[in-house]
Amino acid sequence: MSAPPASILGLDRSLGGRTWRWRGGNMDLGSGSSLDHDLITQLLLARGVGQHEIDRHRNPSLRAFLPDPSIFQDMDKAAARLADAVISGEAITVYGDYDVDGATSAALLIRLLRALGREAGHYIPDRLLEGYGPSGEALVKIAERGARLIVTVDCGAMAHEALAMAADAGVEVIVVDHHKCSAELPRTVALVNPNRLDESPEAARYGHLAAVGVAFLLAIATVRELRSRAFFAERAEPDLFALLDLVALGTVADMAALHGLNRALVAQGLKVMARRDGVGMSALIDASRLTRAPACSDLGFALGPRINAGGRVGEATLGVRLLTTEDEDEARTIAAQLSTLNEERRAIEAAVQEAAEAQLATQHNRAVVILSGAGWHPGVIGIVAGRIKEKTGKPALVIALDADEHGNGKGSGRSISGVDLGAAIIAAREAGLLIAGGGHAMAAGLTIAPGKLDALGEWLDARLGGDVARASANQALLLDLAVAPGGLVPSLVETLESAGPYGIGWPGPRIAVGPVRMVKADLVGTDHVRIIVRGDDGASFKGIAFRAASTEMGQALLHATHHRKLWLAGRAKIDDWSNRPQAELHIEDAAYAD
Structure with missing residues (x-):
């Protein structure tokens, strides 16, 4: 060395x-x-x-960085199916995750479809009652209420059982995601995800995209497909550039790497945000007490936490409702509600943070810090994991014990540069250490049975010890x-x-x-x-x-x-x-x- x-x-x-x-x-x-x-x-x-x-990098533009959406597996298939639904007037529901990336991804597709003359419904699962990702029961119920097509955003890549249940019931689902995939893909109409293992090297270069970035590429592909069918012969094409404020917010809040295309998306999205054309985004900026155009840091520390607060400690649909409403009074009411929930989230987070830090002395130099406690609110464990990561310089998992009726723990993790935590969590699930788990390089989530914590810690030590040591040496x-x-x-x-x-x-x-x-x-x-x-x-x-x-x-x-x-x-x-x-x-x- x-x-x-x-x-x-x-x-x-x-x-x-x-x-x-x-x-x-x-x-x-x-x-x-x-x-x-x-x-x-x-x-x-x-x-x-x-x-x-x-x-090219001095002033990052979409023209300089945007790829042809068709390079991604299933992109053209997904765009064609969405175009079919738009032309035929089918009922569409967007199923999103409860975080900022999920809310912005869902809002982007809903606003796109509205601009194309179709109102889409939305479904955001409750974090505590339903957990992460689509459930088969929810997908079937959505279809029973009339939806002919469901699009999941920021979730679904690893939902094999839920999507199999939906497919068996005749429910058509498009998955738009960015989380790590396994070699076996779930049954869908199309699965668009730059982190599919069968992606070409050209497409895999965009694995750093947040789900909202993938959704934006799908929007481009869908408009292009409709253009080829003469859909815009007598109507104006939607202004896709106007959706970039959503892309910027979701990308930054989801901690996606800001290089290449992501940097261009955020740079241009901040310009759109400064115009304050969107009713919901404008109300969110006002609720954040910003008197100037938002900067990139504001997306992560002021705007994003308010959208997240709905999914963490309040009503999961508030973020999507805010970002899609066209009623100024409704927007102000929801934005104020999210600000109140964000204050509640801070108080809950502080209590869990204090309890978690009290456990740090018991870690015995593990490669990945694992902290757990009964009664910890699952809605704040990801934030606390990020704080612990910053404090220790190591990847951190924070687990809320007894988080469901079976006594299982719900965990959230944050990693350091050079350590792919998401891939390790997926491997731990495949090794039988976890009930569920997934994520991307810098963040992951899991469900773990009682009594498995020590085994998980030892397994992560063996798998990630070398990566953490190398990353720490470069800190x-x-x-x-x-x-x-x-x-x-x-x-x-x-x-x-x-x-x-x-x-x-x-x-x-x-x-x-x-x-x-x-x-x-x-x-x-x-x-x-x-x-x-x-x-x-x-x-x-x-x-x-x-x-x-x-x-x-x-x-x-x-x-x-x-x-x-x-x-x-x-x-x-x-x-x-x-x-x-x-x-x-x-x-x-x-x-x-x-």
Whole structure:
């Protein structure tokens, strides 16, 4: 094994216990603040973009990244069946998952069909009463109520028994999904999923799509099919571009990797969202108390959690209803209800988080952290798993015990880059360790029988131990550039943001600022550390370290003296609360400069 790159800025160890390294080349600007396209080029190169691809990635457009939908297995078959239903006026129901990806995918197809002159119904299962994915009983009942065609979105790829039951009853189902598949596919009219094992290498390149991205490609294919049948001879074609706000929201909220096509979809979707044409989306933005056009981070931290709250602790259909309504009063009412549910979700989540963290000391260096408790709300375990993953730097599974009438546990997991948790959970199910399970690389869900937890932990240790060790060894803090305090200005933040949108697979720029001396440090809320610092160049700025008060870094910041210099590392943001916007730093790590 080759030696790791040397640390930078003369630092051996940060207060967070990490080595700082350049992500891609030394971008130490010192006291300079000249900004031009060279900085953006360096950001793109550091994220794996080839020199010949720079122009295409600088301003990601659909024209540059959108594939022909026909490259995907069953896409043309699904589009033809949907076109048949549109032309003949058949009743259609969209069956979606209860999370943001499911809600946006369902809303996208419902709005598409409405634009084509057909009103589609929707069905969203209750998380607690029905669980994830389609049930055979529900599919048959939907058909008995008149639906001739059912389209499942963000679920169904592994629903073999349910879809077999539907097929035996003569129910026609199209599956639109992105979760991991097994070699044996369920019985459907069509199954569109870039993660099918029989996909071509060209189509498999798009396995990072969220379900809403796959649904958007199906919308394109369906409109193209209808065009070939002269359906639009006397009517306007739907504006597919107007659906991209849904695609952006679902993609970011589902933690899909933001490279390639996903980055183009989100970039263009944010432009659509800024227009606020959609009644439901506009109400959601207002309920989130945003007074500006939403940024990519707002989708994951403000808008998405509100849609999710309906499925987690409230009524599962609220998200779809909000995103498909054309009534402004109804939209405001639902958005307010979702905001209230989101506050309830936060309180429930905090209690489960506290209980889960109390178990961390019992983990004995397992590759995958597994925490469980009776009475934990299944609606928040995925969020808590994400928090535990961030705290430990390892994949985490959080399991609500006694979650059904049989005493089985319901679990949700979040992974780290380089560790495919979804594939491992599917393999564990096939090995007989789980009742049900599936997911994708970064997130997974499972159902487990009582008494199987220890066996699952040992099995995951054996399967993922090497992957986790390799991923953990590479968990240095990667920096994109370093600036003196005087260089942390709004124009720098704007330039950095222009190489976005950022997210999983396309990390936001991380900068080091220093050396600085502490002017003031205090606590905000329960565990956030807020500081004001000043550099040798006389420039000062504000910073905040979220959920850091109990960490070594947080304590060092709170007790830092004016006499000792620090380097600070994190994300540069705009503080626009004052009359004159200023740049601030969201701190992720710190190190002594002397």
